[in-house]
């Protein structure tokens with residue numbers, strides 16, 4: 001074998017050895033990658049996949065908690081003193097349009113046969129009906145007997161007019177007037193209801209009065225009410241309005257437009273506070289003015 005032939009032979013052998021090495025490595029990697037998970041038990045597989053996940057995190061640096069859905073931004077609109085033959089349907093039209101829900105704290109004296117449509121439509125749209133007493137009474141200033149009559153009569157009228165025996169679980173004390181004694185009297189008489197206050201007062205009644213008295217224009221009354229809400233409302237707020245005020249439907253339109261665009265969901269007060277899942281007896285002795293501010297009654 002001459003020098004040239006020897007060099008060629010070494011070269012050929014080197015190429016063959018290198019190729020074998022490369023093919024062997026590729027096959028080995030493939031085998032390692034695919035054979036192990038297939039051959040292991042389910043427990044080992046889960047360990048293997050958790051290892052893979054942590055490896056992937058180095059390329060996708062999102063910790064697991066960031067992948068959880070964020071809690072929704074929620075607001076509870078509440079309407080007192082109705083139902084109103086003139087304005088409740090207008091508000092319900094808007095709620096329906098935006099697929100929003102609200103809570104209507106109705107007064108017993110308003111619950112006539114003629115208001116049946118308003119009440120039933122609110123319920124069918126997923127809205128909540130709350131008790132605002134029979135005569136819009138100061139609950140802390142009346143006798144036990146009168147208190148029970150105020151609440152019971154209104155609950156009965158709601159149940160009857162709803163056509164579905166609607167069971168009311170929230171009440172809004174007129175003027176925000178409630179204390180521990182009121183709550184205890186209700187519980188002692190097996191009336192299990194949560195007192196709901198508010199943290200954003202639209203003062204729609206005051207703007208409407210100033211408009212009616214010619215002090216401000218209708219537009220100013222609507223804008224003024226809307227801006228009062230915007231100043232105070234945030235995530236978890238309970239907004240106080242009245243569906244008996246002529247300007248309120250226009251204000252509701254502005255609120256729904258603004259907060260829907262900002263990603264808010266409009267829910268009932270029971271949804272906001274999660275009353276349906278609540279098992280705590282003491283919960284009846286708290287007042288709820290916003291999801292971020294719940295205090296014990298004194």
Ligand SMILES: [Zn+2]
Nearest residue numbers: 080081174175
């Ligand atoms: Zn009221």
